[in-house]
Amino acid sequence: MTKYTQEEIEKIIQRLEKMHPEAHCELDFETPFEALVAVILSAQCTDRRVNIVTNELFKKYRTPQDFASIEQGELEELIKPCGFYKNKAKNIIACAKGIIENFNGEVPSTIEELTTLAGVGRKTANVICAEIFKQDAIAVDTHVKRVSNRLGFVKSDDPYEVEMALKKIFPKEKWARMHHLLIFLGRYTCKAQKPDCANCLLNDMCTSRK
Numbered sequence: 001m002t003k004y005t006q007e008e009i010e011k012i013i014q015r016l017e018k019m020h021p022e023a024h025c026e027l028d029f030e031t032p033f034e035a036l037v038a039v040i041l042s043a044q045c046t047d048r049r050v051n052i053v054t055n056e057l058f059k060k061y062r063t064p065q066d067f068a069s070i071e072q073g074e075l076e077e078l079i080k081p082c083g084f085y086k087n088k089a090k091n092i093i094a095c096a097k098g099i100i101e102n103f104n105g106e107v108p109s110t111i112e113e114l115t116t117l118a119g120v121g122r123k124t125a126n127v128i129c130a131e132i133f134k135q136d137a138i139a140v141d142t143h144v145k146r147v148s149n150r151l152g153f154v155k156s157d158d159p160y161e162v163e164m165a166l167k168k169i170f171p172k173e174k175w176a177r178m179h180h181l182l183i184f185l186g187r188y189t190c191k192a193q194k195p196d197c198a199n200c201l202l203n204d205m206c207t208s209r210k
C-alpha cells in the first residue's frame, strides 16, 4: 500500500478532475425505481447498452407496480441484450414486489434497507444512495477496485475492504465524486489490459506505472 500525504491526496483529486471533468453516472433514468432497474441491468454490461434497452423498456414499464405484474418471459425478452437476462428479470420482478410489500412502493434510502431487495448488493445500494439520495457513499465496481489497487490506496480484491480504505483516504464530501472519477480513470485510461500510463496525469505518483 502506498501512503499518500494529505497534500498528495488533494493533488490526486485535482488531477483526476482535470483528466475527467465530465465524470458522471452514464445511466439514463428519471425516477429512483428506474435508477434501480438500470443499475441492476448494468451488471456485466455497458451503460450504453443499458440505456438503449431502458429507453424502450421505460416507455411501457416504469413503476414497481408495473414490474411486479410483468410476465417474466416478456421482461427477459426486453432486457436480453444486457446479458444474464433470466437472472436479472427474476431479480427486477422480485425487487419490485419487495418495494411494494416492505417499503410502501418507494425505493428505500439506506444501504441496509436497499440490500434486503432482490438483486441489490452493496455496490448497487451505494450507487442509489449517492446518485438518488445524494448521500456520501462510494460504490466499488471492477474499475474502482482495479485502479485503487494500482494506485496503492489498498491491496485487496474485496470490494468492501476497498470501499472502507477509500473512505479513510478521501474526505467524506468527495466520496460520491471519487466513485465517478475512479470509474472514468479505469474506463478510459487505467484500462484492465493496457493502462495508458503515458497519458495518465498520476504517472509521477503511481508505483504501478508502466
Ligand code: SF4
Pocket: 147, 150, 151, 189, 190, 191, 195, 196, 197, 200, 201, 202, 203, 206, 207, 208, 209, 210
Ligand atoms: S500511471 Fe498507469 S497504472 Fe498508474 S493510475 Fe495511471 S494508468 Fe493506472
